Amino acid sequence: MTNKEIEKKLESKNVKPTAMRTLVYKTLVDSGKALSLADLEIQFEKVERSTIFRALKSFEDNFMVHPVDDGSGSVKYAVCDDDCTCNIHDLHVHFYCTRCGRTRCMKELPIPEMKLPAGYTYRKAQFIISGVCPRCD
Amino acid sequence: MTNKEIEKKLESKNVKPTAMRTLVYKTLVDSGKALSLADLEIQFEKVERSTIFRALKSFEDNFMVHPVDDGSGSVKYAVCDDDCTCNIHDLHVHFYCTRCGRTRCMKELPIPEMKLPAGYTYRKAQFIISGVCPRCD
DNA sequence: TATTTAATGCAACACTGTTGCAAAGTTTAA
DNA sequence: TTAAACTTTGCAACAGTGTTGCATTAAATA
Numbered sequence: 001m002t003n004k005e006i007e008k009k010l011e012s013k014n015v016k017p018t019a020m021r022t023l024v025y026k027t028l029v030d031s032g033k034a035l036s037l038a039d040l041e042i043q044f045e046k047v048e049r050s051t052i053f054r055a056l057k058s059f060e061d062n063f064m065v066h067p068v069d070d071g072s073g074s075v076k077y078a079v080c081d082d083d084c085t086c087n088i089h090d091l092h093v094h095f096y097c098t099r100c101g102r103t104r105c106m107k108e109l110p111i112p113e114m115k116l117p118a119g120y121t122y123r124k125a126q127f128i129i130s131g132v133c134p135r136c137d
Numbered sequence: 138m139t140n141k142e143i144e145k146k147l148e149s150k151n152v153k154p155t156a157m158r159t160l161v162y163k164t165l166v167d168s169g170k171a172l173s174l175a176d177l178e179i180q181f182e183k184v185e186r187s188t189i190f191r192a193l194k195s196f197e198d199n200f201m202v203h204p205v206d207d208g209s210g211s212v213k214y215a216v217c218d219d220d221c222t223c224n225i226h227d228l229h230v231h232f233y234c235t236r237c238g239r240t241r242c243m244k245e246l247p248i249p250e251m252k253l254p255a256g257y258t259y260r261k262a263q264f265i266i267s268g269v270c271p272r273c274d
Numbered sequence: 275t276a277t278t279t280a281a282t283g284c285a286a287c288a289c290t291g292t293t294g295c296a297a298a299g300t301t302t303a304a
Numbered sequence: 305t306t307a308a309a310c311t312t313t314g315c316a317a318c319a320g321t322g323t324t325g326c327a328t329t330a331a332a333t334a
Contacts, residue, residue: 018281018331037321048283053322069208071263073291074321093251098260111264112249114230119271123235126208127248127264134256155300155312174290185314190291210322211290 001029013062020047024055025064025079034068034076034094034103070096070103070128078105086124093127099136138166150199157184161192162201162216171205171213171231171240207233207240207265215242223261230264236273 001009006026010017027043028035040052056077059065063086065077084090093109096102111127138146143163147154164180165172177189193214196202200223202214221227230246233239248264 016280016331020282049321050284050323051282054281069206071206095253095257106254108254109251114246114266116232116266116268117243117245119274120232120266121268121274122266123268125264125266127262129251129253129257129259129262131253131258131260137256137258153300153311157313186290187292187315188313191312 001026009064013064015058015062015064020051021055021058024052025059028065028077028079034070034078034105036072036074036076038074039076068094068103068105068128069126070094071130072096072101072103076103078103081107091125091127093129095133096128096130097133097136098130099132102133104133138163146201150201152195152199152201157188158192158195161189162196165202165214165216171207171215171242173209173211173213175211176213205231205240205242205265206263207231208267209233209238209240213240215240218244228262228264230266232270233265233267234270234273235267236269239270241270 003022003026006022006029007017010021010025015021023044024040027040037049037053037056040056041047041049044052056065059077060067063080063084065079066084066086068076068078070076078094080086080090091111093106093111095104095106097104106129111125114122116122140159140163143159143166144154147158147162152158160181161177164177174186174190174193177193178184178186181189193202196214197204200217200221202216203221203223205213205215207213215231217223217227228248230243230248232241232243234241243266248262251259253259
C-alpha cells in the first residue's frame with residue numbers, strides 16, 4: 001500500500017494523516033498480522049511509546065484497527081477491513097501461535113453467534129484460538 | 138463448602154492444603170465468579186500478593202481453576218468442575234460485564250469447535266462475550 | 275504573519291505479573 | 305524428641321504494559 005493510499009484511507013476515516021500515523025498504519029498493513037505497542041516500538045526506536053499509543057487509539061476510535069487480546073500479555077492491533085464497524089457482525093476468530101507469538105485474523109472464521117441466557121446483553125466478543133501455526137509446525 | 142471439603146478437594150488434586158490455599162480456594166468457590174489476583178488481595182489485606190499468586194498457580198497447574206483473560210487488564214481465575222481437565226472439550230464461554238466487571242462461567246455454552254485451515258493446530262481457546270449482565274441492566 | 279489548535283516527546287505513574295532470597299513452618303528420619 | 309530436609313510464606317525488587325499531564329513543536333486558520 002502506497003503512502004498516498006494510506007493517507008487517503010486515514011482521511012476517509014477522519015483521522016488527520018500525520019507522518020507518524022501514516023507510518024504506523026502502513027506498518028500494520030504491511031506486516032499482515034496484529035502488532036502490539038511493543039512490536040511497533042521496536043520498529044521505530046526513535047519514536048515515543050506514547051505517540052504510537054495515541055496513534056493506535058485514534059485508529060481504534062475510528063474503526064480502522066481492532067484490538068486483539070491474545071493472552072500474550074500485550075494487546076495487539078489488527079487492521080480492519082474497509083467496511084468494518086467493529087460490531088458483532090464483523091467479528092472473526094483470531095489465532096495465536098504459542099511458538100512464534102504471531103497473531104492472525106481468521107477472517108474466514110466469523111465468530112458464531114451464541115444464544116445468551118435471558119437478561120444478558122451481547123455487546124462484543126473475542127474468540128482466540130491458540131496453538132501452532134503452519135510456519136512453526 | 139466446608140473447610141473439610143475444601144481440604145479433601147485439594148488433597149485429591151495433589152495440592153497440600155495449607156491454610157492459605159484452603160482460604161484462597163474457598164473464597165473462589167464461595168464467590169461463584171472468577172476472581173483476579175487483585176480481587177483476592179483486597180479480601181486478604183494481610184496476605185502477600187506473591188503467596189496468593191503462587192496458590193493460584195498451584196491450582197492452575199493441577200486443573201483446579203482455569204484462567205480467564207476477560208480483557209479487564211487482569212487475569213481472573215474460575216474454579217473448574219470436578220471432572221475438568223481444562224482441555225478443549227471442557228471449555229465454555231465466559232461473560233464479562235462491562236458495568237460491574239464481574240466475569241461468569243457460562244457452562245451452558247460450550248465453545249464451538251471451529252474448523253481451522255490446514256496446518257493450524259488447535260491447543261486451547263478463549264471465548265469472551267462482553268456486555269451487560271442481568272443484575273446491572 | 276499572528277493566533278489558535280493539534281500532535282509529539284518527555285517524564286512520571288499505577289498496576290500486573292513474576293522472581294530470588296531469607297524467615298518461618300512442616301515433615302521426615304534418626 | 306530433636307535434627308535435618310523440605311515447603312510455604314513474606315519481603316523486596318523488577319520488568320513490562322498502559323496511561324496521563326505538561327511543555328514544546330508543528331500545522332491550520334484567520
